[in-house]
Amino acid sequence: MSLTRITSVAELHRHLHAALQLEHATIPPYLTALYSILPGTNGEAYRVIRAVVVEEMLHLTLAANILNAVGGTPDLTPPDFVPEYPAYLPDGETDFQVDLQRFSKAAIETFLRIERPAHAEAAGKPRVVKRKKPARGALRASRVADDSDEHFYSIGEFYADISHGLAALQDALGAKTLFCGDAARQVTPDYYYSGGGEIIPVTDLASAQAAIRLISEQGEGIGGGIFDFEDEISHYYRFQQLTLGRFYLKGDKPGHPTGGSVDVDWNAVYPLTTNARLADFAKGSELRAAAADFNAYYKRFLELLTRAYAGQPQLLIEAVGEMFRIKEMACHLMRNPMEGRGKEHAAPTFEMASVAVEV
Amino acid sequence: MSHTHSPAKQIDHMSASAKGYDAVVVGSGVSGSIIANELSQKGFSVLVLEAGPGTGMTIREYEADLTRFYGAASKDNNAAYAVNPNAPMPRSTQTRKLQPGQPNDSGYLVQNGPVEIDSTYARVIGGTTRHFEAKALRMLPEDFDMRTRYGQGLDWPLDYQTLEPYYQKAECEMGVSADVEDQGYLGIAFEPDYVYPMRKIPVSYLDQAVAKRLQGATVTLEGEAYPLTVRSTPQARNGIPNPRYNKGKGFVPTGAVDPHQAEMGGRCQGNNNCVPICPVQAKYDARRTLAKAIGTGHVDLLPQTVASRVLVDSTSGRVTGIEYKTYKNLTSSEYTTGTVRGKVFVLAANAVENARLMLASDLPSSSGLVGRNLMDHAYLLTWALMPEVVGTMRGTPCTSGIEDLRGGGFRRKQAAFRASIHNDGWGWATAAPYTDLLNLVDDQNKFGRALQRGLVDRISRQLLLDFMVEMPASESNRVTVDPRYRDQLGNPRPVISYGVSDYVLEGVAFARRTSRRIYQRLGAEDHSAYDPLEAGWVSYEGQGYIIRGGNHWAGTHVMGTSAKNSVVDSHQRCWDHENLYLAGAGSMPTIGTSNTTLTLSALSFRSGEHIARELKAV
Numbered sequence: 001m002s003l004t005r006i007t008s009v010a011e012l013h014r015h016l017h018a019a020l021q022l023e024h025a026t027i028p029p030y031l032t033a034l035y036s037i038l039p040g041t042n043g044e045a046y047r048v049i050r051a052v053v054v055e056e057m058l059h060l061t062l063a064a065n066i067l068n069a070v071g072g073t074p075d076l077t078p079p080d081f082v083p084e085y086p087a088y089l090p091d092g093e094t095d096f097q098v099d100l101q102r103f104s105k106a107a108i109e110t111f112l113r114i115e116r117p118a119h120a121e122a123a124g125k126p127r128v129v130k131r132k133k134p135a136r137g138a139l140r141a142s143r144v145a146d147d148s149d150e151h152f153y154s155i156g157e158f159y160a161d162i163s164h165g166l167a168a169l170q171d172a173l174g175a176k177t178l179f180c181g182d183a184a185r186q187v188t189p190d191y192y193y194s195g196g197g198e199i200i201p202v203t204d205l206a207s208a209q210a211a212i213r214l215i216s217e218q219g220e221g222i223g224g225g226i227f228d229f230e231d232e233i234s235h236y237y238r239f240q241q242l243t244l245g246r247f248y249l250k251g252d253k254p255g256h257p258t259g260g261s262v263d264v265d266w267n268a269v270y271p272l273t274t275n276a277r278l279a280d281f282a283k284g285s286e287l288r289a290a291a292a293d294f295n296a297y298y299k300r301f302l303e304l305l306t307r308a309y310a311g312q313p314q315l316l317i318e319a320v321g322e323m324f325r326i327k328e329m330a331c332h333l334m335r336n337p338m339e340g341r342g343k344e345h346a347a348p349t350f351e352m353a354s355v356a357v358e359v
Numbered sequence: 360m361s362h363t364h365s366p367a368k369q370i371d372h373m374s375a376s377a378k379g380y381d382a383v384v385v386g387s388g389v390s391g392s393i394i395a396n397e398l399s400q401k402g403f404s405v406l407v408l409e410a411g412p413g414t415g416m417t418i419r420e421y422e423a424d425l426t427r428f429y430g431a432a433s434k435d436n437n438a439a440y441a442v443n444p445n446a447p448m449p450r451s452t453q454t455r456k457l458q459p460g461q462p463n464d465s466g467y468l469v470q471n472g473p474v475e476i477d478s479t480y481a482r483v484i485g486g487t488t489r490h491f492e493a494k495a496l497r498m499l500p501e502d503f504d505m506r507t508r509y510g511q512g513l514d515w516p517l518d519y520q521t522l523e524p525y526y527q528k529a530e531c532e533m534g535v536s537a538d539v540e541d542q543g544y545l546g547i548a549f550e551p552d553y554v555y556p557m558r559k560i561p562v563s564y565l566d567q568a569v570a571k572r573l574q575g576a577t578v579t580l581e582g583e584a585y586p587l588t589v590r591s592t593p594q595a596r597n598g599i600p601n602p603r604y605n606k607g608k609g610f611v612p613t614g615a616v617d618p619h620q621a622e623m624g625g626r627c628q629g630n631n632n633c634v635p636i637c638p639v640q641a642k643y644d645a646r647r648t649l650a651k652a653i654g655t656g657h658v659d660l661l662p663q664t665v666a667s668r669v670l671v672d673s674t675s676g677r678v679t680g681i682e683y684k685t686y687k688n689l690t691s692s693e694y695t696t697g698t699v700r701g702k703v704f705v706l707a708a709n710a711v712e713n714a715r716l717m718l719a720s721d722l723p724s725s726s727g728l729v730g731r732n733l734m735d736h737a738y739l740l741t742w743a744l745m746p747e748v749v750g751t752m753r754g755t756p757c758t759s760g761i762e763d764l765r766g767g768g769f770r771r772k773q774a775a776f777r778a779s780i781h782n783d784g785w786g787w788a789t790a791a792p793y794t795d796l797l798n799l800v801d802d803q804n805k806f807g808r809a810l811q812r813g814l815v816d817r818i819s820r821q822l823l824l825d826f827m828v829e830m831p832a833s834e835s836n837r838v839t840v841d842p843r844y845r846d847q848l849g850n851p852r853p854v855i856s857y858g859v860s861d862y863v864l865e866g867v868a869f870a871r872r873t874s875r876r877i878y879q880r881l882g883a884e885d886h887s888a889y890d891p892l893e894a895g896w897v898s899y900e901g902q903g904y905i906i907r908g909g910n911h912w913a914g915t916h917v918m919g920t921s922a923k924n925s926v927v928d929s930h931q932r933c934w935d936h937e938n939l940y941l942a943g944a945g946s947m948p949t950i951g952t953s954n955t956t957l958t959l960s961a962l963s964f965r966s967g968e969h970i971a972r973e974l975k976a977v
Contacts, residue, residue, distance in 0.1 A: 043422055051622035190599055233620050247619040259619055260417070320628075 005128070006165025009070065009178070015162050016067040020074055022139055022155065023060040023215075025083050026114055027053060028350040029098050029107070032272065035330045036102040036347070041268035045103065045242050048262075052111075052235045055218050061187050061199060061316075062211040064309040068185040069202035070166075070178055074309040076302040082352045083139055085275045089114060090139075090151055090158075100347060102272040108242050115219050115235040118154035127157050156216060163212045170205050179204055184311060191313040226254060270334045273344040278354050282339040287346050290336075292355075294329045294348045299355045301326060369413050370406075370659040372685040376697040378659075380406045381974050383681055383701035385666045385716070388486020389645040389956060390942040390963045391707030393532065396652035397967030403974055405658045406699055407649070408683060410446035410708070411483035413662030415646060416653075418617045428636050436479045436490045436910065439636045443482070444847040445686040445694070446665050451477040451908075454894045462854070468711075469844045469854040475894035476857045478735050478908030480709050484662065487709060487910060488644040488956065490635035492756055493595040495535045495957040496777075497526055499766045500546040502951030505831060509770040511862065512831025513732070513948035516920045516929040519548070525961035527553070530593075533643045533960060534612050536560050536627075537593030544590070545766040556610035557598040559591040560627060563782045564750040565822065566591075566759035572881050573761075578873050580769045587877065589759050592779065595643035595957075596627045596755065615640035616650045629754040631783050661685070661699075666708070667850055669720040670698065671936060678704045678939045684848045692847045702977055703938045703970055707963075710945035714838040714915035715853045717941070724916075724926045725935050730839055732832035732914035734950055737774075737859055738907040739826040739867050740788040741874035743883035748819040752792065754782040757825075764873070765952040774866025776828040777952045778873075784821035787907070788887075792818045822883060826870035829952050830863050832914050859906055864899040871904065911955045913944035930969040931962060938973075942966055 006012050030053040037046050064074040075081075088095035098114065101107050128150050152158040170178050179202075186201040200211045217228040219235045226237045226248055233248055240255075241247050247259030273280065278295070281288035301322050308315035333346040381403035384391045395405045414420040428439035435451045453466025454477040463470045470476065480487045500519035505512040527550070529535075536557035539549055562570075570589035577584040597612045604610040614624025624640035633642050652658045661683075668682040681704060686694040706713045714730040723729045757779040765777050785791035792814070799805045799813045836858060840851035859867075871887075878885045889896060889905045896905055919925025922934035931946045933939040942963055944955040 040426065043419055047418065047621045047623065051620070054622055189602065238620075249618070324628075 005161055006168065009169060009173075012070060012162070012165050012169060013067065013072040015158070015165065016063060016070070016072060017075070018139070019063040019159070019162065020060060020067065020076065021081055021083075022089075022158075023056055023063055024076065024081070025087055025089070025098075025139055026056050027060075028082070028085065028348070029100055029110070030056065031326075031330065032100045032347055033103040033107045033111075035327060036270045036272050036334055038268040038270065041265055042103070042263075044247075044262040045264050048238050048242060049103070049111075052115075052238055055235070058192075058199065059215045059218070061192055061309075062202075062215055065186050065200065065202040066162075066166075066208050066211055068309065069181040069204075069208060071180045074306065076306045076309075077299075079353050081302070082350055085350065087139060090154060099274050100276065100350065101274040102347075103269045104266060105243070108239055111239045112236060112243075115239060117156065117219075117236065119156055123153075125153055127153055127161075129153055155219075159212055159216045163209055166205055166208050175204060179208075182311065185309070185313070187309070187313045187316065191308075191316045226252060270345045271343055272334060272347040273338055273341055276338075276347040276349045278349050278351055280338065280341070281346070285339060287333070287336055287338065290329070290333055291346060291349055294326075294333060295351055296355050297322075297329060298326065298348070298350065299352050302352070370661050372661055372664060372683070372695065372697055375406055375659055375661045376699050378404075378406070380404045380659075380699070380701040382406075382703045382705060382970065383408065383699050384705045384707055385681065386410075386486060386706070386708035386712070387484050387645065387649055387660065387662075388707060388709065388943075389488045389533075389648070389960055391486070391705065392645040392648040392652060393960055393963035394705055394707065394940075394942060394967045394970065395658055396648050396655075397964065398971055398974070399652045399655040399657040401971050402655075402657060403971065405652070406701065407652075407658060407660050408664050408666055408681070408699070409484055409660065409662040410665040410712075411443060411481075411662065412441070412689060413484065413660065415484040415489075416616055416618075416650065418615050418621055418623055418640075421615070421640065425636055425638055428632075434632075434635070436635045437481055439490070440481065440483050441689055443689045445663070445689065445692065446482045447846055447852075448482050449479045451479055456892060456894045456896070464844055464852075467846070467852060469841070469852055471854060471856045473858050474897060474906060476735060476855065476908045477894060478910045478912060480711065480910060480912065482712075484660075485644045485646040485649065489646075491644075491910070491956055492634045492954070493533075493642050493956075494757065494779075494954045495530065495533060495537070495593045495595045496953040497542070497547055497593075498951045498953045498958055500548070501766050501770075502949050502953070505770070505949045505951075509768075511770060513917060513919070515948050516918055516925070519546075522958070522961050522965070523548070523550070525964045526957065528964040529957050529960035531556055531610075532648060532964075533595035533957065534597060534610070535593050535595050535957070536598030538591060541590045542593060544588075544762055552603075552606075554601045554603045555593065556604050557600050557612065560594055560596065560598050560755060560758055562591050562758045563754040563780075565745075565782055566780050568745065568747075568749045569780055569822070569877075569881060570759070573877065576877070576880050578764075578876060580764075580767070580869070581772075583767065583769075585763045585767065587761050587873075588763055589780070590762055592757055592760050593957075594755065594758075596633070596637070597625060597641045598627060613643075613647045616646045627755060631752060631754065631756065633755050663688075665848060665850060666706075666716055667696070667719065667848070669704070669706070669716060669722060669939070671720070671722065676936050678936050684850070686848065694848055702974060703940065705940045705942055705966075705970070707942040709943055710912035710915045711838050711853050711855075713941050713943060713945045715840060715851065717916070718838070718840045719851045722935075724933070725922050726924065726926060728834070728917060728926050730915050731834045731837045732917050732948070733836040733838055733855070733857065733912070734830050734832055734914040734947075735857075735911050736909035736950070736952070737828040737830050737863050737867060738909050739828060739870050739874075739904055740823060740907060741826065741871065741878075741885070741887040742785045742788050742821065742823040743878045743881070743885045743887070744817075745820045745822050746882045748815065749822070751782065751784045751819050751821045756783045757781055772862075772865065773869060774829045774831070774863045775952050776826045776866055776870050778870070779825045779827070781823035781825060783823075784818055785823050785886075787825065788823060791821060822881070824874055824877065826867070826874065827909060827952055827954075828863055828866045828870060829950070830859070832917065832948060833858075833860060836914075838915055859897055861899070864897065864904075867897075867904055867906070868899055868902060871902070909954070911944065911950060913947045913950045913955055915945040916941040917948045918946045919948065929965075931966045932969070940966055940970065 246257040431438040447467035627641040664685040916926040
């Protein structure tokens with residue numbers, strides 16, 4: 001039996017486009033929780049979420065490098081690229097809901113679910129399952145094919161399939177045909193550098209698989225362990241530190257961190273409304289205009305990233321400045337209570353589809 | 360990106376004093392940390408004494424300092440640290456205009472003049488690198504033989520070639536960002552194929568605007584034309600790692616210091632307040648090196664402990680121990696005295712404190728030179744408004760400078776200098792942008808759009824050029840101690856005598872003339888003004904200037920070729936005490952026109968190597 005469901009370059013491209021969407025889809029919920037923390041409070045929690053979101057950006061860029069390497073063109077601008085929140089991510093036999101919400105116990109529970117290692121084999125489950133499609137907000141990521149109800153059991157299985165697919169297609173087509181992308185499109189350390197693993201330019205099967213390994217293991221560790229192959233603490237256990245109130249050190253057992261204390265003040269947070277939508281803002285209000293401005297700016301930012309991934313990697317340097325602006329605009333919204341919502345504050349809505357239509 | 364280390368195991372003084380160490384290092388700044396790391400990596404046991412509190416080795420504690428800085432009304436170099444009467448620090452805000460014959464003893468330093476110096480240093484973990492700007496320029500080869508070549512200052516007992524491999528180590532340790540192509544001027548030579556660990560920090564728009572207009576400009580000195588080339592400045596802050604570094608192995612930057620992984624301290628974001636504290640830990644400071652040393656498991660850190668006396672065996676001259684005063688906390692003057700012992704002792708408490716401690720221990724050295732030859736750089740600030748908006752206040756304080764007047768035959772008669780183009784506007788000279796805001800609101804009644812436009816017009820056109828003028832060694836500039844002046848723990852405070860010679864002032868005057876020429880060429884309005892009532896005012900040939908300090912204290916225990924002409928040898932070992940090393944800029948006989956940290960770090964590597972050899976031989 002073939003290990004992979006990917007049998008053509010077109011299918012590979014489809015999966016990599018889906019991977020880009022998936023990696024990006026975690027960023028709005030993480031940013032919303034991150035920026036909702038009152039300035040000067042919850043330092044440890046702030047840094048934990050920030051570390052994860054920085055790595056998700058790395059994963060997004062790695063997925064773009066793989067897609068570019070196999071002759072695809074990353075595009076962050078299709079109308080459904082940013083899902084409607086609540087979005088649904090695959091986890092075993094069900095999808096689960098991911099909200100745009102304030103930093104809270106519920107948010108961290110969701111983040112743990114996003115990052116939790118789930119392997120079909122370990123769970124004694126088939127790698128592909130039939131799953132009921134939620135009404136909206138579902139990601140393409142885990143669907144085996146566009147016209148199918150079949151889903152990969154988990155994100156881990158989805159990436160494993162891309163990895164197997166790359167190997168199988170190289171066997172079938174040869175390395176030259178498969179890795180036909182323009183090397184100048186690769187994002188290299190010249191244009192990208194942050195903590196948590198280096199950007200890997202992808203030119204062949206080995207580098208593509210190294211990139212996939214980095215994406216999967218940064219999230220869930222090696223075989224679900226606390227640390228990944230670079231001795232870096234995985235996202236799941238990073239978040240768990242917030243619920244357990246203590247940092248992990250090397251040599252700790254899962255569930256029993258022994259490092260310094262992590263003090264969390266769940267109340268030191270802007271009381272954001274959950275899954276804010278533009279329609280919730282009073283018509284004609286300044287706040288609505290600010291929310292619309294945010295969406296327009298974010299849309300332009302995704303266009304900028306798309307250009308950067310399509311042969312102008314130097315634009316990523318410029319994009320760093322834009323990211324500061326995104327933070328400023330998000331915090332601007334979060335500081336303001338919403339009319340007619342009691343004590344709830346505004347939040348960015350990340351509705352890209354609304355941009356052309358409004359205000 | 361964070362630099363994780365095992366949780367800083369801080370030893371209590373009773374245990375430290377009961378233990379014997381291979382080496383006792385006084386001070387956790389860059390010299391002490393490099394030497395402690397070099398020795399502990401080779402398995403030697405090291406005790407590091409730190410006068411300041413033991414905080415700062417976690418991001419949480421670092422951010423408490425950051426919050427203190429944000430909340431401080433005065434943003435001076437030590438604004439980020441708690442006031443500590445048990446280990447006081449000089450602050451520029453304590454500098455006052457002196458009246459003849461009346462020292463200023465209102466701050467920590469007792470200033471005798473004749474010229475007031477507003478330089479500072481920090482007594483905290485990581486030392487003064489905590490607030491340094493992180494410029495990392497190598498010295499010129501000709502700086503090492505100033506006396507022989509130009510008849511000024513003092514010669515070094517070693518040359519540029521000897522120090523070159525250690526410069527490379529220092530550039531690696533501090534993580535210097537620079538392009539080697541920009542740095543090979545006036546004889547500065549690099550190993551073939553050498554590249555800096557990281558690429559240069561991008562130069563600012565302001566730099567580019569200045570460079571464009573200065574293209575082809577020259578100044579003439581003693582009949583010789585010197586170009587005014589704008590070059591990028593090497594700096595110890597994280598940039599883009601150069602894949603060609605280390606024969607193609609590349610460079611992995613270090614980041615924020617913490618026992619836990621935090622992804623902090625990545626690439627410089629251009630926050631513009633590197634001095635006194637980088638909000639994102641992109642700038643190197645010695646805590647990164649100290650964290651590595653602690654990670655070996657061979658280093659004990661004993662904070663809140665001020666070395667008060669070096670104990671010497673009167674027959675052999677060998678140091679037998681260091682007496683210390685360890686205090687309970689920052690708010691109480693309660694302390695306990697004790698002694699720590701080791702095979703080798705290293706004083707790495709900076710040029711002023713090293714001299715203070717030696718003199719407080721009645722160890723002026725057989726040369727009598729401890730505390731003498733006190734040097735700094737004499738900074739002349741000049742400021743102007745550019746004809747158009749140039750985006751001032753973006754980037755690190757300085758990304759480019761003019762280096763062509765750092766060396767040349769004119770140094771026989773007048774001091775050399777380099778100039779920095781400041782991205783932080785007139786801040787250093789006028790406390791901009793705060794003063795601009797006050798002026799527009801209070802004096803000009805501007806508000807709304809007019810205020811916004813006024814601020815852009817005033818601030819975004821600001822250009823400040825600092826001229827860092829060299830200051831050769833002179834024995835009358837010195838640190839002494841005087842039993843009348845003591846701190847809360849009873850330790851004598853440094854008494855500073857400081858003057859600026861005509862040789863330096865000739866350089867200052869030429870710097871001022873050069874600035875006028877530059878501003879003419881740029882079409883900029885010169886706003887420089889020097890108030891005779893301000894501290895640092897000097898007059899030379901009918902012109903008045905304000906001289907500012909650069910925190911580059913040096914020369915107080917110069918190295919040389921014999922016990923007659925110097926305090927230490929080229930390995931920074933005391934001629935008089937074979938197991939005592941005095942490390943830091945205090946050992947430097949000439950500092951030329953380089954910020955001192957890179958060179959003193961190179962010296963620390965060389966001394967670390969030497970001490971390890973000595974310890975092996977024991």
